[in-house]
Amino acid sequence: MPSDLVIRLRQNFPFVTALVLFCAIFALYQVEHPRGFSSAVLVQNGDEVFALAMVAMAQTVPVLAAGLDLSVGALMTMVGCCASYLLSGAPEGTPLAVELAGLHLNLGTLPGGIIGIVLGMIICLAVGTLAGLFNGVIVVYGRIQPIIATLATGAIYIGIALFLRPQPGGKIDDDLNWALTNALSDFASTVHIFDDGAAPWFAPFAWIPTSFVLLALIALLVWVPFRRSITGRTVYAIGSAEGAAYMSGLNINRAKIAAFTLGGFFAACGGLFLAIQTSSGNADLPQAGTYTLNSIAAVVIGGTSLLGGTGGAIGSIFGALILRVISFFFRIYDIAPLLQPLFEGIILLAAVSIGALRVLRVKNTLELFR
């Protein structure tokens, strides 16, 4: 009789593999790095991984419901472009006006200072969440396949992003940028809490990068409660067998819409952070595409099945971390930049092919067709 722990490990085998793989390569990276295990290196890593991790989480939720969201990168870009207007932190406030086809819409003024910044962040997240909701409504009530519906909505979001920022630009409040893209001590000293970060009890945590804390907070406060809710379980049930979920009396429409909406929220978090980190908004079409495709890769590496039903967003975070750490290695091993895309591709192919080795254990060929 295998113990409870063994059963749990077996059920979460892909996730555990991703976790172990990440720990191994991250430890190797820190050992090899000339300034490894320092707060500065961690801060840099955290900043570079945050947006991809959020987009990967965004991709996970629809994938669990056996869908796919090809609009996450575009959604992230659109929110980033919004943020580049709303988070300038100008003391006199930001006037909100839209010029559309000769029509001049005045939407009032966003107050300046800290209130304005918080309001602006809330608006950005709301925009992304609404876009996710739109995806969900189209998929559920339009009854269009998620992959093609989000392909189309992705084009719309990129269009809006281009409308907002035909050229890269905009401005993000400097303090906000500093507070969120550094270690916790810098966050505390910027927002003046814990004696500006000098409180004695705070010292053991001061080195932790703010981005990691944000990532953990979003995962623990948003994803974990969602997963435990009835709606969250319904998302898993839909991925396993939609017909059975329906026959069991679960509200599958609500769960699907919730999955896309939550995906929109996660992607919005990523876009917001990317804008804050780069202090600008950029409607970069290729970048949006790369983020979407990398998000799928991160989801798969993190142990979520593209067929739906198994996996989770925490695994996708580690999938994103693995993808990013691999590219960090190129810097320390001084691999010619020209060969880097090749290595990235080969590693991605190898990672997904190793996961495919289970076909060798399948005894009944019919089990392959699902």
Next chain:
Amino acid sequence: MSTIPARLTLPRDDRPILIAALFIVAILIAGTAYTWERFGSAPLISPTYLLQQLQIGAFLGIVAAGMMLVILISQIDLSTPWTLTAAAMMATTVGGPEAIPVGLSVGLAVGIVNGLGVAYLRVPSMIFTLGVNAVMRGLMVAHTGGFAPQTTATSLMRTLAAERSFGIPNALFVWLAVSAAVVIILQRMALGRYIYAIGNKEAAAYLSGVNTRGVTVVCFALCGLTAGIAGVLLAGYSQKAYQGMGDAYLLPSIAAVVIGGTNILGGRGRYLGTLVGVILIVLLNSVLSIMEMPEAGRQVIYGGVIILMLLVYGRGERVTS
């Protein structure tokens, strides 16, 4: 339901084609009304202009033909952009009489790799072809050194892609040949039956004795081949190969196939629909560029049209039914 005489209702697969065709007419009328109002001319309905648009559409049409075969077996090929680019770059690098065979073999080889990975390793095609795309990109970046390659297309490639015989662009003849091949495969060959069968239910096709893995490899190989053909032609058209030349073909080709009524989950769809879908996308693009629509508006309209068309006829069935 089955009591309705077949003559009175359109076959299920023909409805999308008819609606898409009507939409093309609507685009032409709207575009012509706009140009008449603004410039006092109607270039959209002149044969010269239409032929020119079709010539540009031929590249998309060839890619979409291969993409359709893969979508019909409920897979997808995301490696098209760099397969196309790799074929074009290798063809121009080799040059001489071998240029075209080399380009096509590159496409075919990548397609076979895709097919083997999907059929035998059972990696989801979406992720495997994505990886292959990244590898091809890496190979080409390493090959060209990251700069625009200095090679040029051979004269035969130029003739095929950019010149005309009997007043009709040669690229259209290539598109016609590819289309004929696909139609023959789908309508007149056992392979076509197998493709539809796999798209409907792979397990059932397997139990009926179909070599489902072999058919999968063939479909991906053909999709790679069409990407290779498009790459060689596109290099001939623009006289050279360049980075990112295939990026503009992936999503439009999927959209063309789906707008044409092919089910994205496979198993259903007619080639005529794909043809109509390609023409629709090409004309929509050209009307938008005549209207001097900025990129932002184009993307929004593009996405809106796909959603609209699918809302009209591409809706799936309820889980409850």
